[in-house]
Amino acid sequence: MDWNTTSHLSSDEFRRLQETRLHEFFSHELPYSPFFREEFAKHNLKFSDVRTVDDLQKLPFTSKADIAPTPNNPGKSRALILQPNEKLLKQFASKAKLLNIFARKLFGQDVQKKLEWEYKPVHLHFTTGRTALPTAVGYSTKDLDTLRETARRLFETMGIPDDAVVVNAFPYAPHLAFWLTFYATSSLQLTTLQTGGGKIMGTQKIIDAVEALKANVVTAIPGYFYHCLREAVAQKKDWSHLKFVVFGGERVGDGLRAKVKDLLKEVGAKDVQVLACYALTEGKTAWVQCNEQSGYHTYPDMEVFEVVDEQGKRVPAGQPGELVYTSLNWRGTVMVRYRTGDMVTGVRTDRCPHCGRTVPRIDRDIRRKSDIKEFNLTKVKGELVDLNAFYPLLSGTTEVEEWQLQIAKVNNDPYEVDELVLYVAPKAGITFMQVEHALNRKIMAETGITARIVEKPLQEILKMIGMESELKEKRVVDVRPKV
Numbered sequence: 457m458d459w460n461t462t463s464h465l466s467s468d469e470f471r472r473l474q475e476t477r478l479h480e481f482f483s484h485e486l487p488y489s490p491f492f493r494e495e496f497a498k499h500n501l502k503f504s505d506v507r508t509v510d511d512l513q514k515l516p517f518t519s520k521a522d523i524a525p526t527p528n529n530p531g532k533s534r535a536l537i538l539q540p541n542e543k544l545l546k547q548f549a550s551k552a553k554l555l556n557i558f559a560r561k562l563f564g565q566d567v568q569k570k571l572e573w574e575y576k577p578v579h580l581h582f583t584t585g586r587t588a589l590p591t592a593v594g595y596s597t598k599d600l601d602t603l604r605e606t607a608r609r610l611f612e613t614m615g616i617p618d619d620a621v622v623v624n625a626f627p628y629a630p631h632l633a634f635w636l637t638f639y640a641t642s643s644l645q646l647t648t649l650q651t652g653g654g655k656i657m658g659t660q661k662i663i664d665a666v667e668a669l670k671a672n673v674v675t676a677i678p679g680y681f682y683h684c685l686r687e688a689v690a691q692k693k694d695w696s697h698l699k700f701v702v703f704g705g706e707r708v709g710d711g712l713r714a715k716v717k718d719l720l721k722e723v724g725a726k727d728v729q730v731l732a733c734y735a736l737t738e739g740k741t742a743w744v745q746c747n748e749q750s751g752y753h754t755y756p757d758m759e760v761f762e763v764v765d766e767q768g769k770r771v772p773a774g775q776p777g778e779l780v781y782t783s784l785n786w787r788g789t790v791m792v793r794y795r796t797g798d799m800v801t802g803v804r805t806d807r808c809p810h811c812g813r814t815v816p817r818i819d820r821d822i823r824r825k826s827d828i829k830e831f832n833l834t835k836v837k838g839e840l841v842d843l844n845a846f847y848p849l850l851s852g853t854t855e856v857e858e859w860q861l862q863i864a865k866v867n868n869d870p871y872e873v874d875e876l877v878l879y880v881a882p883k884a885g886i887t888f889m890q891v892e893h894a895l896n897r898k899i900m901a902e903t904g905i906t907a908r909i910v911e912k913p914l915q916e917i918l919k920m921i922g923m924e925s926e927l928k929e930k931r932v933v934d935v936r937p938k939v
């Protein structure tokens with residue numbers, strides 16, 4: 457079934473499709489995962505008992521702690537990879553698969569090769585956590601076909617035309633963003649420059665390429681795109697052919713979007729859709745907006761998303777909570793009821809008012825629960841501070857060019873109280889006093905705390921946040937000395 461058909465099914469059709477996929481996956485594939493065999497045995501559960509989306513509620517959650525490697529167990533995430541062997545195949549494979557294997561043997565074909573195509577991890581991505589060690593997520597050759605299919609869906613959902621010229625400015629790395637763009641553009645046969653990002657090709661060459669190739673689409677990390685755009689404006693580039701800016705890797709608030717659109721006008725790009733993706737390394741792909749106002753369009757034939765409250769109880773459609781993910785058709789690394797740590801305002805199941813698709817859509821404003829937990833800020837006026845609030849607040853403040861927030865100790869004394877130090881570079885033509893005034897009020901109003909605001913030259917802040925050298929910009933840094 458093509459994406460256009462799949463994405464317009466009725467809710468009943470989605471339910472039936474998911475139930476078929478759920479039953480197939482749980483009965484015939486999941487048992488090949490050593491981790492889930494142990495989990496199911498521990499909880500006295502049978503793989504064949506999972507037939508409906510509601511049945512998922514009988515299963516325990518999987519969390520980062522279950523899968524992240526530890527110094528004592530660096531290969532921990534390997535247990536989540538499907539690893540069939542002869543005994544397991546005999547016990548769990550579907551009749552169709554056993555017949556296929558039998559027929560191949562009969563005609564002297566290489567059964568092992570076929571199984572390796574389906575199951576052997578040949579491509580790896582890594583999570584970029586700040587606390588846990590990076591977790592490996594494996595793709596089999598079959599999975600790369602699935603990745604290509606989801607990549608195509610991303611571009612089709614955004615409505616990117618089939619003659620578009622693309623500049624991929626995502627960093628070349630074992631991460632989703634670069635590879636999804638690569639697979640989408642190559643399978644849709646779009647002329648594309650896979651730049652590898654600032655670290656590989658260099659910012660100047662990327663800025664030049666957008667002009668020279670008359671690019672219609674740029675895919676990039678938001679902060680890095682803003683950096684390139686600022687340079688392009690200074691150099692009076694002509695980016696007037698640009699129609700789509702596709703962001704991945706970070707949150708995109710309305711403030712940043714407005715700032716980007718303002719600057720885009722200065723390089724002649726007047727009618728641009730600035731769209732964001734929600735990517736989940738453990739979910740092995742990403743989901744995208746069809747419109748700046750829309751949510752992220754999911755693939756109900758490939759995964760199940762649930763939303764749960766703090767007690768882990770599922771909430772009704774459209775209600776807020778934590779996003780929980782279950783794989784339906786991946787091989788390699790698979791997840792069941794994985795608690796993403798991403799807080800959503802809801803998942804909508806009605807028809808999308810912008811594109812008419814009927815797939816479930818995750819509301820566009822997602823906050824990371826883990827960011828809050830990663831820093832202990834209880835000593836800042838005795839209150840737990842939501843550092844997530846700083847991203848939209850600062851990216852959306854027009855007086856601020858760049859910024860970094862540091863969690864420090866007063867006088868760098870480990871026994872002192874915590875303090876927040878905010879380094880800012882004011883926008884050209886704006887004085888530091890104006891920035892300080894604008895920020896002091898905003899920060900107090902939106903976070904309930906104060907930060908010491910310090911002026912820094914733009915170049916110095918760019919270096920501090922690692923704009924050209926880091927995969928992820930270092931926006932919030934903990935510099936407290938260890939006791």
Ligand SMILES: [Zn+2]
Binds near residue numbers: 745750811813
């Ligand atoms: Zn839509």
